[in-house]
Amino acid sequence: MLAAETPELIHGFAAMYRNMPKNGGRFLRSSRYELLPTSPVPLGNTGVTPPAVTPDRVDIDVQMQFYGQYVILNEQCTLQNQDPALTAVTERLGVSMRMTEDELTRDMLAASAGFINCVGGGNGDNPTEITASDCAVAYQALRSNNAKTVATNIEGADKFGTSPIRNSYLAMCDSDLSTDIQNVNGFVHAAQYPQQANIRPSEWGNVQNLRFFTSSVGSITTAASAAGADVYNIFVTGMEAYMLVDQESYGNHFVYLPPEFSGPLALNASVGWKMSFASTITNDLWVLNLRTTRRF
Amino acid sequence: MSMDNTIIQQGSFTADGNDHYIVLRSDIDWIKVYNLTQADAANNGYGFEYYWQRGMTDGRGMLWYHPAGDQTVAVDQIAAGGGFFYVDSSDTDPDAAIILNGAFATNATQPVVSTGNTAGLATGSIVRLSGTTAAESLSGWDFEIDTVIANTSFRMRYAMANAPGAAATAGYYRRVPFDPIFYPRWRNIVNITQANPAVITTSVQHGYTVGQKIRISLPDANFGMTEINGLRATVTAVTASTITTDIDASAFTAFAFALPATVPFTMPSVVPVGMDTGVALSGAVDLLADAKYNTAYIGMQLKGGTVGPAGNNNDEVYWVAGKSFSNLAE
Numbered sequence: 068m069l070a071a072e073t074p075e076l077i078h079g080f081a082a083m084y085r086n087m088p089k090n091g092g093r094f095l096r097s098s099r100y101e102l103l104p105t106s107p108v109p110l111g112n113t114g115v116t117p118p119a120v121t122p123d124r125v126d127i128d129v130q131m132q133f134y135g136q137y138v139i140l141n142e143q144c145t146l147q148n149q150d151p152a153l154t155a156v157t158e159r160l161g162v163s164m165r166m167t168e169d170e171l172t173r174d175m176l177a178a179s180a181g182f183i184n185c186v187g188g189g190n191g192d193n194p195t196e197i198t199a200s201d202c203a204v205a206y207q208a209l210r211s212n213n214a215k216t217v218a219t220n221i222e223g224a225d226k227f228g229t230s231p232i233r234n235s236y237l238a239m240c241d242s243d244l245s246t247d248i249q250n251v252n253g254f255v256h257a258a259q260y261p262q263q264a265n266i267r268p269s270e271w272g273n274v275q276n277l278r279f280f281t282s283s284v285g286s287i288t289t290a291a292s293a294a295g296a297d298v299y300n301i302f303v304t305g306m307e308a309y310m311l312v313d314q315e316s317y318g319n320h321f322v323y324l325p326p327e328f329s330g331p332l333a334l335n336a337s338v339g340w341k342m343s344f345a346s347t348i349t350n351d352l353w354v355l356n357l358r359t360t361r362r363f
Numbered sequence: 364m365s366m367d368n369t370i371i372q373q374g375s376f377t378a379d380g381n382d383h384y385i386v387l388r389s390d391i392d393w394i395k396v397y398n399l400t401q402a403d404a405a406n407n408g409y410g411f412e413y414y415w416q417r418g419m420t421d422g423r424g425m426l427w428y429h430p431a432g433d434q435t436v437a438v439d440q441i442a443a444g445g446g447f448f449y450v451d452s453s454d455t456d457p458d459a460a461i462i463l464n465g466a467f468a469t470n471a472t473q474p475v476v477s478t479g480n481t482a483g484l485a486t487g488s489i490v491r492l493s494g495t496t497a498a499e500s501l502s503g504w505d506f507e508i509d510t511v512i513a514n515t516s517f518r519m520r521y522a523m524a525n526a527p528g529a530a531a532t533a534g535y536y537r538r539v540p541f542d543p544i545f546y547p548r549w550r551n552i553v554n555i556t557q558a559n560p561a562v563i564t565t566s567v568q569h570g571y572t573v574g575q576k577i578r579i580s581l582p583d584a585n586f587g588m589t590e591i592n593g594l595r596a597t598v599t600a601v602t603a604s605t606i607t608t609d610i611d612a613s614a615f616t617a618f619a620f621a622l623p624a625t626v627p628f629t630m631p632s633v634v635p636v637g638m639d640t641g642v643a644l645s646g647a648v649d650l651l652a653d654a655k656y657n658t659a660y661i662g663m664q665l666k667g668g669t670v671g672p673a674g675n676n677n678d679e680v681y682w683v684a685g686k687s688f689s690n691l692a693e
């Protein structure tokens with residue numbers, strides 16, 4: 068059997084994974100107590116108690132939902148086909164499920180992550196193509212919000228053509244941007260990393276403190292630029308910025324029903340998948356959408 | 364497993380004269396609609412039965428109607444755009460670009476956009492402008508519209524802080540059929556009052572509710588009020604397009620809608636953060652209103668009207684929809 072055009076699935080790379088307890092209802096609530104102010108003023112010697120500060124809590128809620136996809140195979144198909152149709156279809160269904168998960172994560176980020184337009188380029192559009200200054204703005208925004216980097220630094224090595232890589236946030240985008248990213252000043256291709264262990268096939272390279280991962284199913288907002296061109300959404304994320312949730316005792320199901328379940332004549336088998344899935348941004352300050360158009 | 368001609372769902376509704384949406388996640392291959400009120404009546408030219416099957420042109424279908432003021436029956440194809448539309452709201456691609464003409468977009472806080480083609484537009488539709496020559500700062504936003512004059516013009520529904528600085532002398536618009544599928548969503552800001560409390564106006568309906576926490580992103584000084592950038596607020600009151608916050612902006616710089624020369628820029632936006640449960644409880648609103656969920660659906664849009672499957676006001680309408688094996692060798 069020949070390979071299918073399976074895309075790289077990148078949007079869950081930086082996600083937290085959580086489990087929703089069984090019999091816990093439809094919603095999962097996560098909460099965060101915000102930082103309290105510092106207290107740099109001495110208490111003094113009056114003996115009078117200063118006022119208390121009020122803690123601030125933000126609740127992040129997400130609703131569990133369920134998804135599924137299936138294929139019906141006539142018994143004559145599995146009986147007479149020379150290739151193992153059921154096996155092949157099962158494999159495709161597995162990919163379908165993971166692609167669905169990736170797409171939902173991508174669309175959740177596109178719908179609710181705060182954004183910055185690239186403005187440093189010269190293509191005359193709004194947003195412009197991506198430049199080093201735009202990468203710096205994105206990095207600085209997350210850094211100033213105390214987002215933790217996802218990837219640790221890669222130390223330099225005595226190897227020709229390599230370059231040390233800084234602690235980095237992840238940047239996930241469509242592979243249509245590959246050439247534009249490659250043309251950003253300071254770009255270091257993944258092949259130029261001093262260590263090649265644990266580099267994913269989807270990793271394209273590094274600019275400053277961003278490591279770019281590309282996929283053919285990256286996020287694109289059609290015809291959304293000032294000139295009517297497609298806008299590419301680059302999700303730049305730190306640690307614990309968003310989470311994916313599945314339902315305890317459910318998760319991902321593979322469902323096969325042999326033809327005997329199909330009716331009096333047992334004509335059709337079915338094979339499918341079901342999954343529980345929910346996703347949300349858990350800290351809006353730690354992920355942003357760097358919107359860009361293409362130059363190349 | 365056999366699903367030949369299997370009815371999967373049925374239902375009824377009382378028509379209000381507008382389009383009617385039926386959510387059918389199981390998907391359908393055919394739908395029949397019966398207008399009981401008009402079947403019983405003897406109204407000349409009124410439809411009472413409708414049929415659509417996968418493969419028929421989107422927006423059309425078959426129609427049975429009374430050709431005279433009696434119980435006689437005639438059959439016809441529903442006029443283009445007047446029948447059934449298959450809807451998959453996860454498909455968020457906008458329509459094709461349509462050229463502006465005449466005075467294009469006026470230099471006003473609610474610009475009036477001239478076009479010879481307003482097909483598919485109605486009050487509440489969302490449009491995206493592009494290539495607005497001389498009024499470049501209007502391009503790339505999604506605007507909700509009202510005051511649609513057929514094949515002449517439409518108007519931006521929610522007032523911007525100020526006029527965009529110039530009238531557009533050329534450009535395009537596209538209808539944007541659907542929102543991003545996940546709620547709550549970020550929204551663009553067209554005005555913030557320099558007041559206590561600050562009131563935000565969004566370019567389209569925002570969907571936020573009292574008690575939700577939001578963050579205001581205003582990273583570009585061309586929009587003024589830079590002091591508000593990054594502040595988090597709790598929603599204390601809402602209308603469809605305004606959000607009253609707990610921020611005192613009375614000492615801030617005034618908000619300004621960017622002028623043409625300032626492009627490129629980052630539009631100001633409001634971003635969902637979470638929920639302030641205390642405020643939600645005291646406001647007696649749903650404390651899970653901020654919960655992130657997928658709003659996508661599959662279903663049918665039934666067009667309203669005398670010969671539309673969604674009927675006229677107060678018509679009693681019944682429908683059945685089904686699945687069938689299709690496209691077998693014929």
